[in-house]
Amino acid sequence: MSNISTSTIDPIIIRLNLARAGIQQYGQPTLFTIGIIGCILNIFIFLRPSMRKNSCAIYFHASSWANLFCLTWGVLASMLAFFTNNNPSNYSDVYCKIRNYMINFSQFSSRAFIILACLDRFLLCSTSVRQRQFCRPIIAIKMVVFATLICACLPIYILISYKSRQIIMPCMVTTQAANIYETISIWMLNVTIPTLSMSILSWLTIKRLKANAKRVGREKIRVDGKDSQLTTMLIAQVLLYMVTNVPYFVFIFYEKINENVPTSSKSLYRITIESFSATLLTSFFYYVFNGWSFFVYTLTAPSFRRELLMIFSRLCLCKTPINNNQHTRTRSERIHPMNQNIATINPTYFINHE
Secondary structure (H helix, E strand, C coil), rough: CCCCCCHHHHHHHHHHHHHHHHHHHHHHHHHHHHHHHHHHHHHHHHCCCHHHHHHHHHHHHHHHCCCCCCCCHHHHHHHHHHHHHHHHHHHHHHHHHHHHHHHHHHHHHHHHHHHHHHHHHHHCCCCCCCHHCCCCCHHHHHHHHHHHHHHHHHHHHHHHHHECCCCCEEEEEECCHHHHHHHHHHHHHHHHHHHHHHHHHHHHHHEEEHHHHHCCCHHCCCCCHHHHHHHHHHHHHHHHHHHHHHHHHHHHHHHHHHHCCCCCHHHHHHHHHHHHHHHHHHHHHHHHHHCCHHHHHHHCCHHHHHHHHHHHHHHHHHHHCCCCCHHHHHHHHHHHEEEEEEHCCCCCCCHHCC
16 A cells, blocks of 8 residues: 555645646746735835824834835746747846745845834834834934845855756756855754744734733833824734745755755655745745735734725815816805895995996
8 A cells, every 4th residue: 555556646746846837837827916916005105294103103114015015026027038939047147046036135125024013013013212213213214224235145155156956946046155155054043043033022012002001100111002002003914924934944945955865765745745846935925925914004003994994085075176267256256246246145246336
């Protein structure tokens, strides 16, 4: 019973290959379309005057820009390579370097902004006035600039060590030192630091909120409704990150363990499963965190929904045609009524003017 018959394997392999093609043909375009529209709406909403004054909203705004770049360089580039049957990473070193650098830079930035938002919400619930001073818009802007510069430097090794290859993997690191650094950065900057930081800060924030609810009088910290809703949005975003990225990192760990296993020693069934998992996790699940933030915000925060409705209502008002002649005439009649109307209102008008 240890040997699996060909008639049993073939249908499974066919289904996995069809599912893999379906992810590339339908899943990626859907994720890209929804994600791009959501990121653009996020940017407009967090630019609203009521949102610009909140430090957490500034971090969300910056994260939306990072997600926009990540979807463009990650999902869109992969879609174009699939539909045109032409992947420039196979033969262009410049494209290979720039695309992978932009994906890593935007992913690092997106996670960094969410971590800063977690820290912002944690300090906002503090009883220390000095700690709450961190939760100011000007501080948030400075932290966004600082985090962007740091995240731009972290993947700079890609511009030096990545090259296009037509064998095995199309675009990958070529030096041993860069490979060691990449392995460390994957586990530290993509897995350990973001996961622990987001989960610990979120847990401590919830703990502080519960403790604050039990306080009375002057000891109680005033947290308005919008700040509470932004905290809920943040916690939901952290949960989305955990659910969508943990399977990806498990697969990366599996690949690192088996990277020296030759393909010739693998069965067709194993190769098919690995190819399907790579497409599902690295080309789709890896970008769900970037593409679904709009839905998370919409489902968790009434204030976010109100801002969204206000944007749509303004767009509808702008599209409503206005008859300028009628508007001018109405205004003129309101300021200087016609003589006929005056005579109707005051019958002695003509008597006095004869």
